[in-house]
Amino acid sequence: MDHPKDAGKSPRRALQIPLVYAVKLFLFTTRWARRQISDKLRKGKHKSSTDRTTETISTAKILLLGTADSGKSTILKQMRMLHHSSFSSSEIEAYRRLAFDNVIQGMRVLLASLPGLGLDLPDALRPAQETVTGAGDLCDDAPFPADCFNAITALLKHSTVQEACRRGREIALPENLPYLFTNLPRFFSPSFVPTHDDILHLRARTIGTTETTVIIDGIETLVADVGGAISERRKWINAFADITVIIFTVSLTGYSRSLVEDPSRNEMQDSLLIWDSICNAGWFKRIPIILCFTKNDLFEEEIQHTHVADWFPDFHGAPRDAAAGRDYFINRFLSHVRTGRHVLDKDLYIRVITATDTKMMKEVLDLAGYASPILWPPALAFFHSFPT
Numbered sequence: 001m002d003h004p005k006d007a008g009k010s011p012r013r014a015l016q017i018p019l020v021y022a023v024k025l026f027l028f029t030t031r032w033a034r035r036q037i038s039d040k041l042r043k044g045k046h047k048s049s050t051d052r053t054t055e056t057i058s059t060a061k062i063l064l065l066g067t068a069d070s071g072k073s074t075i076l077k078q079m080r081m082l083h084h085s086s087f088s089s090s091e092i093e094a095y096r097r098l099a100f101d102n103v104i105q106g107m108r109v110l111l112a113s114l115p116g117l118g119l120d121l122p123d124a125l126r127p128a129q130e131t132v133t134g135a136g137d138l139c140d141d142a143p144f145p146a147d148c149f150n151a152i153t154a155l156l157k158h159s160t161v162q163e164a165c166r167r168g169r170e171i172a173l174p175e176n177l178p179y180l181f182t183n184l185p186r187f188f189s190p191s192f193v194p195t196h197d198d199i200l201h202l203r204a205r206t207i208g209t210t211e212t213t214v215i216i217d218g219i220e221t222l223v224a225d226v227g228g229a230i231s232e233r234r235k236w237i238n239a240f241a242d243i244t245v246i247i248f249t250v251s252l253t254g255y256s257r258s259l260v261e262d263p264s265r266n267e268m269q270d271s272l273l274i275w276d277s278i279c280n281a282g283w284f285k286r287i288p289i290i291l292c293f294t295k296n297d298l299f300e301e302e303i304q305h306t307h308v309a310d311w312f313p314d315f316h317g318a319p320r321d322a323a324a325g326r327d328y329f330i331n332r333f334l335s336h337v338r339t340g341r342h343v344l345d346k347d348l349y350i351r352v353i354t355a356t357d358t359k360m361m362k363e364v365l366d367l368a369g370y371a372s373p374i375l376w377p378p379a380l381a382f383f384h385s386f387p388t
């Protein structure tokens with residue numbers, strides 16, 4: 001029997017009323033659930049994956065994929081900086097020691113490659129060379145050794161070392177060396193503490209998979225960062241479960257560089273190979289992908305000296321035309337996406353970035369829409385759209 005209040009209403013209207021109550025109940029429970037999540041997040045905020053407890057809940061997972069040196073860990077650092085997941089004092093100290101390691105290792109690679117470049121170091125610089133090759137690791141809180149500063153400064157003043165620096169691409173010289181050498185006096189000062197900019201330029205090869213929790217827009221997000229070296233790739237599969245979005249990084253400067261592990265392989269070709277298997281994998285069919293071309297700053301410099309056609313003969317743009325170069329590589333990557341796998345601007349997004357530039361990264365990450373359906377599956381975006 002009809003409720004007296006419903007008397008005279010059409011069956012359709014009668015159906016609508018419970019529906020309104022159902023929606024209200026859903027909204028209420030959703031807000032309640034969201035508040036519960038926020039409470040739990042507050043308790044578990046800034047916990048890394050290694051100290052996660054049952055208090056915290058993970059609701060999204062970003063997977064960073066790409067070849068070695070393509071900027072995956074740099075993007076992760078940017079996410080942490082932009083989303084206030086600050087670095088602990090022990091991490092900052094580890095970065096300080098890493099700065100010393102990057103400087104010494106970089107200079108060692110450079111010195112070791114001189115004979116291959118047909119260059120010879122004058123005898124007067126042999127003691128400086130020995131100081132660099134014999135330098136040990138830096139101990140906790142120990143200052144950078146002054147003799148290393150004097151040795152590296154003397155080496156950098158010599159035309160032979162300067163020429164090797166210029167020809168860095170031929171010897172797979174770490175791309176952060178110009179930044180490190182420019183900042184040498186600051187690094188070697190006793191009060192040196194790495195800045196965010198330093199941290200972004202420092203290089204530590206990722207081994208295995210690191211999982212870091214970042215709170216993005218109130219949502220606990222697990223960011224999985226894999227090692228891109230050839231020997232690391234067989235471990236990628238361990239990170240493939242429950243992915244919300246993939247960020248696939250490609251270093252734009254890779255077009256003229258060889259893989260450190262296999263000098264016969266071109267970095268960009270290697271990246272195209274991996275991209276082909278990732279973007280067409282059935283496993284990732286429904287996962288949005290952001291294809292991120294990194295190192296745009298270095299690419300703009302590199303293209304002034306190295307013509308893309310020397311490495312990719314079907315490039316028909318003019319030498320030094322950075323825009324044509326970028327378009328060419330974007331199209332090369334898009335041409336690998338098989339029909340029906342991913343659709344541009346629907347579940348495949350392209351960004352060209354300088355990963356070390358925090359301002360640009362913020363714009364890009366905002367653009368990519370952290371709390372929008374680009375990064376979150378529609379269900380989560382729906383959930384997200386309710387006011388608290």
Ligand SMILES: Nc1nc2c(ncn2[C@@H]2O[C@H](COP(=O)(O)OP(=O)(O)OP(=O)(O)O)[C@@H](O)[C@H]2O)c(=O)[nH]1
Nearest residue numbers: 068069070071072073074201203206228295354355
């Ligand atoms: N100038 C500049 N340097 C960059 C950019 N992206 C990354 N780098 C530098 O490139 C080096 C390698 O970057 P990582 O983020 O460690 O590379 P990765 O992809 O994590 O490498 P693996 O851990 O070996 O897989 C670091 O020294 C970064 O500072 C960029 O857009 N511009």
Ligand SMILES: [Mg+2]
Nearest residue numbers: 072073205206
């Ligand atoms: Mg890494």
